[in-house]
Amino acid sequence: MDNRETGRQIMRELMGAGYVEQKDKKRNAFNAVLHEYSEEVCFARVWARNGIDRKQRSILNIAMLTALNRPSQLRHHMEGALNNGCSMEELREILLQAAVYCGLPAAGDAFRIAEEVLKERKLLD
Template sequence: MSDSIAPTSENVGRRILGELMGEDYLVKKDQARNDFNAVLQDYSEEVCFGRIWARDGLDRKQRSIINIAMLTALNRPAQLAHHVEGALTNGCTVTEIQEILLQAAVYCGLPAAGEAFRVAEGVLREQGHLD
């Protein structure tokens, strides 16, 4: 019998989250962890990243594209900012992000897309992709 711990969806999820968002993100996430929000953080790591993002059916770039579109439709700017960062890590170009948001404008409405453009522009500027 091996002494090693078998990978769980939770630790797989944490690894994937770190690959997508970087170690600084994990440090900030851990610093914000408390007795109240720990269950949600664990759920996110285990289910969202450990089960869904770990699946083979779509690559990470495709998942990022879908998430940007959905978060635009749902008008979730904080999560959108994180997923724009992740999309860049996953190989999305600035032009592709722009096109995703423009496509969303047609189906989600101009107010939602306008907010998403604002959020994405801030992330892209902060990451050095825009002047």
């Protein structure tokens, strides 16, 4: 399996086959290079590394995406974190920790996104 397919497989495992299909629908002659970079570098090279497990990588991503206020990516990585074994309680604590260091506005947005994802998965009323 080449790096691109390795990356695509990891994306499927993290966020589901539907996520990869949606990304493929958005691919065009202009943005294909960015999609390939994401598949080959982000997922095939970094996410596939040993040293820390996928759950730990998800925790880091949630904290960083909260700090950067990137709601679209945060939503995807919330899904991935749940798929990687993060519990609702762990997500709450990650976001509370982020509130202290990233600020309430960023954490407030992240809590809102997390609540939406948790409700969609029927993990929260």
